[in-house]
Amino acid sequence: MRVSEGDVTVEAPDPRDASSEGAGDAVFFNPEMELNRDVTVAVLRAFAERTDGGAANLGGSGLARNGDALGADADERTFSYLDATSATGVRAARAAKVGYDVTAADVDPDAVELARENLALNDLPGEAVEADANVLMHQERFDVVDLDPFGTPMPFADAAVAGTRKLLCVTATDTAPLCGAHFDSGVRKYDTVPRNTDFHREMGLRVLIGAMARVAARRDVAVEPICSHATRHYARTYLEVTHRATAADKALQWLGFVYHCEDCLYREHEYGRIAHPPDDCPNCGSARCSAAGPIWLGPVADSEFVDAAAAEVRPNMGEWQRASELLETLSGELDTPSHYDQHRLCKQWGAPANKLETFLDDLRDAGFSASRAHYGGTCFKTDADVSEIREAAEPPAASERE
Ligand SMILES: [Zn+2]
Secondary structure, three states: OEEEEOOEEEEOOOHHHOOOOOOOOOOOOOHHHHHHHHHHHHHHHHHHHHHHHHHHHHOOHHHHHOOOHHHOOOOOOOOEEEEOOOOOOHHHHHHHHOOOEEEEEEOOHHHHHHHHHHHHHOOOOOEEEEOOHHHHHHHOOEEEEEEOOOOOOHHHHHHHHHHEEEEEEEEEOOHHHHOOOOHHHHHHHHOOEOOOOOOHHHHHHHHHHHHHHHHHHOOOEEEEEEEEEEEOOEEEEEEEEEEOHHHHHHHHOOEEEEEEEOOOOOEEEEEOOOOOOOOOOOOOOOOOEEEEEEEEOOOOOOHHHHHHHHOOOOOOOOOHHHHHHHHHHHHHOOOOOOOEEHHHHHHHHOOOOOOHHHHHHHHHHOOOOEEEOOOOOOEEEEOOOHHHHHHHHOOOOHHHOO
């Protein structure tokens, strides 16, 4: 079937045919990842704008904005981009359309052929190569590497760090191991202790970034997340990389632990490589306190960069509305290492949930910082602890209203 996404049209196997033809045979195409790819295009545009004087790297801003990469001046340096596990090549095609010099790699010759055809179908330059991503990324360096494999990206992580000059984009779709729901698998894949908390999406994202930071540090490379999001069935992060040992040391200082009470939802965090979890919950005294980590406790996004990416979301993107909302929320999100779910708290307190904006205003009126969080419509962040939140913002019981 032909699929149009953003400025490109690609040939892709119909995902509905996968089961009848035998799953695993057809080249994988996931239409649900369109939001992910729309955000990627916006990030790639914003990143090129920001880095090394920007627009010239995309062959002139006018051309890039029209999506016409063919007009690029040969003398101007173009950023190279590797789609490491490219399948249909839709991601590579979309990156090529905004001016990147793309390589689409896959181990499956059918996928390589399809990616080649899809670049040609859109009159886009770039190459499709049959290659094991781990081998290729050890042989060659790219300005931007995009890791979007099926499941965990960790088997590619070390080579990806070696093969990335500037920006490493990583998707993980194995949300159950990431957030601790499949505990043993999470421990194996991410070399950490993940916990299935009530902020599980954020836990997953921070497990992923933490694991990438540690893999990068082994090569004296620092990662800095400039944009990240955890959406229903995946976590995605954009890591700006610096090849310098002292920078890697600094990045590791963002690692640490989160302690979480399963009874009252109290949580606290601790930076460092050694955990000192409380025996009992400091808030309610419960012994059901879990420790997770090491995970990334630092910012997951740079709000200035996220604003720049939001400005690059275009109405011709299929998911432009969700992409815009996501980036807007992300930009305003506080940097605390965990979020709360307002409905979960209200249920806990036996209080009716009120409008989230009212709830957040109550927190702000009490002197705390508070923001929405992109992890869900009822999620928020604050620097208040769970008892302070209750005191400041617990909605009145229905009988007490008016
Ligand atoms: Zn507690």
